[in-house]
Amino acid sequence: MDVSKEIIEAVMEAGVVGAGGAGFPAHIKLNAKCEVVIANMAECEPLLFTNQALVQHYPDEVLKGLQIAMQATGAKKGIIAIKKKYEACKKALEDKIGNYENIVIHELGDFYPAGDEHVMVKEVLKRAMPMGGIPADVGAVVHNVETLYNIKRAYHDKKPVTQKFVTVAGAVRHPLVVKVPIGLKFAELLDLAGGPTVKNYILVDGGPMMGNEVDASDPVTKTTSALLVIPEGTVPYISRKARVEVLLKRAKAACCQCRICTDMCPRYLLGHSLQPHKIMRTVSYGIPDPETVKNSLLCSECGLCEITCPMGLSPRRINSRLKRLLQEKKIRFPKMNVERERPERETRKYPTKKLVARLGLASFFHQIEYADVKIDAKEVKLMLRQYAGLKLLPLVKEKDQVKAGEMIAKAPEGKPGVSLHASIDGVVASVDETSVVIRKE
Ligand code: SF4
Numbered sequence: 001m002d003v004s005k006e007i008i009e010a011v012m013e014a015g016v017v018g019a020g021g022a023g024f025p026a027h028i029k030l031n032a033k034c035e036v037v038i039a040n041m042a043e044c045e046p047l048l049f050t051n052q053a054l055v056q057h058y059p060d061e062v063l064k065g066l067q068i069a070m071q072a073t074g075a076k077k078g079i080i081a082i083k084k085k086y087e088a089c090k091k092a093l094e095d096k097i098g099n100y101e102n103i104v105i106h107e108l109g110d111f112y113p114a115g116d117e118h119v120m121v122k123e124v125l126k127r128a129m130p131m132g133g134i135p136a137d138v139g140a141v142v143h144n145v146e147t148l149y150n151i152k153r154a155y156h157d158k159k160p161v162t163q164k165f166v167t168v169a170g171a172v173r174h175p176l177v178v179k180v181p182i183g184l185k186f187a188e189l190l191d192l193a194g195g196p197t198v199k200n201y202i203l204v205d206g207g208p209m210m211g212n213e214v215d216a217s218d219p220v221t222k223t224t225s226a227l228l229v230i231p232e233g234t235v236p237y238i239s240r241k242a243r244v245e246v247l248l249k250r251a252k253a254a255c256c257q258c259r260i261c262t263d264m265c266p267r268y269l270l271g272h273s274l275q276p277h278k279i280m281r282t283v284s285y286g287i288p289d290p291e292t293v294k295n296s297l298l299c300s301e302c303g304l305c306e307i308t309c310p311m312g313l314s315p316r317r318i319n320s321r322l323k324r325l326l327q328e329k330k331i332r333f334p335k336m337n338v339e340r341e342r343p344e345r346e347t348r349k350y351p352t353k354k355l356v357a358r359l360g361l362a363s364f365f366h367q368i369e370y371a372d373v374k375i376d377a378k379e380v381k382l383m384l385r386q387y388a389g390l391k392l393l394p395l396v397k398e399k400d401q402v403k404a405g406e407m408i409a410k411a412p413e414g415k416p417g418v419s420l421h422a423s424i425d426g427v428v429a430s431v432d433e434t435s436v437v438i439r440k441e
């Protein structure tokens with residue numbers, strides 16, 4: 001078997017998915033030929049230190065993973081795109097980078113959302129991805145640094161993905177970054193951080209801008225980058241509590257068409273046809289304009305429009321609802337070249353510090369360190385749903401004994417999913433449509 005195929009198979013078998021986003025299977029990206037592989041080390045969501053801790057402590061693994069990804073895709077160059085302000089991480093990489101050929105570092109500015117693939121490819125390669133396109137359309141593949149760490153472990157060490165690096169932050173006693181078994185309940189993560197410091201809060205899986213509200217009984221998944229305790233009264237709390245039906249009514253009553261949402265939208269600034277103010281107008285007044293509505297498919301749901309709207313409206317949530325409706329009808333945005341970047345883009349990049357202040361989270365925005373502790377999980381719940389709702393087929397039944405690293409579910413034949421593995425030794429306590437629970441004896 002040629003090396004590319006060996007890598008792709010090892011990565012699929014080990015259950016590697018994109019660790020920083022929606023969980024797209026990593027082996028599919030490795031199957032594309034490209035000129036350059038970009039390691040995404042922007043970590044642009046405020047309060048998150050997951051990737052920074054990983055790179056600082058495991059620079060060799062990330063570099064080796066990047067080298068393996070270059071080998072699989074035939075890329076001649078690897079670029080680590082890292083924010084200039086992450087000095088300790090940069091130093092850790094610089095100390096090792098000499099051992100790897102054709103890998104360089106590219107410094108990014110400190111703005112949000114630097115990690116969006118369209119933004120990142122533009123920043124690093126000065127190439128505009130087509131609207132509705134992917135990085136491979138301009139000769140690139142982008143992987144999150146934790147995905148590269150997992151690719152290295154899958155191919156080089158023959159280890160499946162059973163653990164996840166997670167930041168626990170916000171209103172907690174002892175914020176930390178920690179490596180935990182996949183399937184650990186969020187309640188246990190909270191305990192590790194000393195518990196919440198406020199009475200009223202929501203839990204968010206991911207960053208304050210794009211993360212989803214979760215319950216303490218939910219488990220860590222392969223895409224959990226953080227667990228944040230977001231106090232009542234802050235912008236991320238308020239925006240997650242608002243129902244989209246109410247937001248629609250508010251849009252009709254209050255949108256003054258100032259177009260600030262459009263002027264600040266990172267995708268619009270790249271030259272995309274997305275103009276959130278027009279979508280707000282169309283939806284509020286029920287104007288039959290399918291072309292404008294279709295532009296919602298270009299929205300990354302970064303949330304900058306919500307943060308900058310002077311009327312406290314949420315074009316993001318409305319776009320998100322429209323996207324779901326269009327996707328249900330199998331409507332896609334056709335791949336289309338971007339005309340040109342808007343000249344004002346450079347001056348409209350939104351600084352992280354300003355974002356944190358606007359979110360009401362400034363008091364939680366400080367360096368968080370990695371705690372290299374061993375977690376003795378008594379129970380884990382491993383979710384069977386993967387990218388785009390694909391459901392894995394369990395390979396175990398109740399009362400089966402399993403060992404950490406053993407395959408317990410796999411994708412249906414011919415479907416683009418990856419395998420799932422036990423993250424602790426134990427007995428299968430339950431198997432249902434959605435999950436496999438393993439309990440330590
Ligand atoms: S920024 Fe707010 S008020 Fe202005 S056009 Fe956009 S949604 Fe309407």
Ligand code: SF4
Nearest residue numbers: 265299300302303305
């Ligand atoms: S969430 Fe708002 S700012 Fe972000 S891409 Fe969508 S429309 Fe633009």
